[in-house]
Amino acid sequence: MFIIPDFLRGFAAECSPEARELGLLHEHKAIAKRHRRVQASWAPHLEASRAAIVEAAQLCPPDRRRRALVIGAGDCLDVPVAELAAIFEHVVLADIVVGAEAKKLARASRGRVTCEQWDASGALAGLATVKATLSPADAHLYFARADAGPPPGGEPDFIVSANCISQLGLVPGHSLPAYEKDKQVPERCAKAAAKRHLEWLHARPAAVRILLADAARLDVGPDGKLLKRDTLHERFGLPKPDKLWRWDLAPIPEWSTEFHRVHEVGAWIFN
Template sequence: MLSRLFRRFATTCPPAGRELGLLREHEDIAKRHARVHAAWAPHLAESRKTILETAGRCPQRRRALVIGAGDCLDVPVAGLAKLFGEIVLADIVTSAEVRRWEKKLRGRVCGVNWDASGALATLAAVRETVTAGEAPEIFARADPGPPPGGEADFIVSANCISQLGLVPGHSLPAQAKDKALPERCAKAAAKRHLDWLKARPGVRLLLADAARFDLSPDGKQLKKETLHERFGLPKPDRTWRWNLAPIPEWSPDFHRVHDVGAWVFQPTAP
């Protein structure tokens, strides 16, 4: 109880992020992790390993930027600090865990409340009246601006791309009459994020959902959806399983499982 209160007190999120449901989503992720941490452990370990392996291939090591740092569950902060002079942990929500890393590695780690979509302030200002046609356009045209802390030698987009438009899309009143609106916001925000990422000069690692499965209690595949193609992404460089929501977390009838993909974008030669 006390630790939950401390977490809440130490967590910061700008008003637009709160109004569009991102603080609540952050808290829900933390609660789910507390319930099913054993099921998530192999995925989190694989994410951290992939981040460090890719970081080790960076020719320059002044600054690393993690987008969607959250509670740093999948982010090897100590390992990155051994390789890079400065680590920027960016998220619309800055968590108590990020504040802890800032204190532990003072001057080397910096937490920043940063909107990777560039759309949240604009969208929050028109939340009540925005139409289902206008909202995805706001994501498509948004400009996140330069990376927080300046250009980085290594950027990790840490399992956040599918959330950028989806969570705010669900918070819009216009969604009541158009159930497909969150999905269209998700697509527009993800495309914008990819274009932004591709325009950066350093090594970039995208960690994102590649496919979603529903599995029966005895492990039979009931449903499969490929996710990365929606965002115009090729096949990932590698994938692994994430037991996101074991029975009864999502449904009493099936386990919800993801294939997580890793895509590495190398700098193009000058």
């Protein structure tokens, strides 16, 4: 398989200037690089994500299989694109950064799969214009009041929110000057953006929807002993997930030399 070199990734990726300015292209490249370093550790999580998506897609009745939308598709590591293209007439891969991997999948599909550059938070264009002067108390309001608008490609029968909900406010929040004055800014932005994303998903009851998201963050010692556990999904007002699995996100020494960073990933199905 041809691996796209890092220096070409930036050129090949489509990303709006404001998303680039707010750190999203950098994050896209960082995810791809970490995946290459710890591929074997991520494999069970990626497989579990793809299986959960295919299982949820089967819940769409046969006469409602026109269009699937994947939000936060990224490089489609956790997205079973070929399987979705076999179930639905059309698959839309949406992300704020459309990279070379997603474009390659679209080209190979002969028109069944298309890529859309789309801001699922609806906040980034406005946020970039006021970034320099935004006060720490106001930053999250941009996400709380934003509207992502209609789904790219038209109303879908199936929606996948692919492990992006926690990033929608967190990544841009870290790149705001307001963060230097108040370290809680990214967390408040993350909560506000996640709430709006859930509202957007809930406003589409005609579609089967699957949300993949971090449910908990664990620090695990070299001997396998649990050192720390933070539950994440409750801060977004989510109940217990329908499915849960483990993601060995950053084995020693990726994040720390003292502990493995592990996530529990949940799948919530709204039908």
